[in-house]
Amino acid sequence: MKIIKPVFFFFSIVYLAGCQPGKTKQADAPFLEAKEVVRLNQLIYKDSTAVAFEKYAPLYEVVFLPQAVNGNYAIIVKNKTTEQYALVIRGSVLEFSNEGFQNFILQDLNIFRIKSWNYTDTVKEAYISNGAWVGFQNLLLLRDKKSGLTIKEYIEQKIPAYASIVITGHSLGGNLAYPMAGFLKNELPPDRGINFQLITFGAPAAGNAAFVQDIEEKFPAGERYTTSKDIAPVFPDTERMGELAKIIGLDSVLQLGKLNLSGIADGLSSENLLNIAGEILEKTNVINKTNKYTQSQKHLRLLTNKDEVSSNTALSVEAIFDKAYQFHKIDMYAELLGGTKLE
DSSP: OOHHHHHHHHHHHHHHHHOHHHHHHHHOOOOOOHHHHHHHHHHTTTTHHHHHHHHTTEEEEEEOOBBBBBTTTEEEEETSSEEEEEEEOOOOOOSSSSSHHHHHIIIIIISSSSEEEOOOOOSSSEEEHHHHHHHHHHHHHHHHHHTTTTHHHHHHHHTTTOOEEEEOOOOOHHHHHHHHHHHHHHSSSSGGGGGGEEEEEEEEEBBOOHHHHHHHHHHTTEEEETTOOOOOGTTTTTTHHHHHHTTTHHHHHHHHHGGGTTTSOOOOOOHHHHHHHHHHHHHHHHHHHTTBOOOSSSSEEOOOOEEEEEEOHHHHHHHHHHHHHHHHHHHHHHHHHHOOOOO
């Protein structure tokens, strides 16, 4: 009995110690929802970002605030009461300036050259447009004014493991959100445990089918919002662009059917013209399996525009492009998601 008692006492202590409550693991923060995220995308277009957030989104604070690099700009915002974050990437600057030139010429329209994308897991032969690569490289150069950290460094050093981060953007910002999201998910240590989500609005295609496959594998619950009449998300798919060009009334401006072109049948439309152009590009191998841009159908969230435009309505060039912009602008996405326009 003298031997048994000490042994029994020892195992009792071990058992009781094992039953003591340990540190409770912090619950993962839920992701911000699309209706909240679209508001953040509205605000990033404002001149004074921090002031705009104080006025229109007082529940959020800008924690990563850099200077733009070659027309590209992104911020990280945080919900003041939770560990919910968003990396918000600005779209194209609509002005005649160096930033506007960088956005439209060197990025939006820079699609005929492609760059190999090496931040994949198992997918091979992934490519993105040269324009998306240029913008992505600019985003990597952004540094927070206060801490001096890059986006990747800030997330690594300042954001807790149980936090959630939505990577988002509108238009060109959405286009660049794809490579930025793929890069961060690939390069940040998995033991950090940060939860990432991807939400874009009106984003043109960034890469080929292999690139999209990798993004879908990394972000199975990603959300890609488009509207039924926004031509930007189908760019540079000539077939889909032709369909929407007809819907928004481009034929009434170009009046291609009135052209007297030898060998081309009467009734030529912008849709036919774009289809012909697409066929030529494919047959001459300018567009092929490797460099053909595609979008995720798995992520697609289609919003329906209620405003109708008759293709028979005579509209000026200015009116057509204004209408196309109305279907594409971030305020339209906000309204369709139950939000409001900004002043």
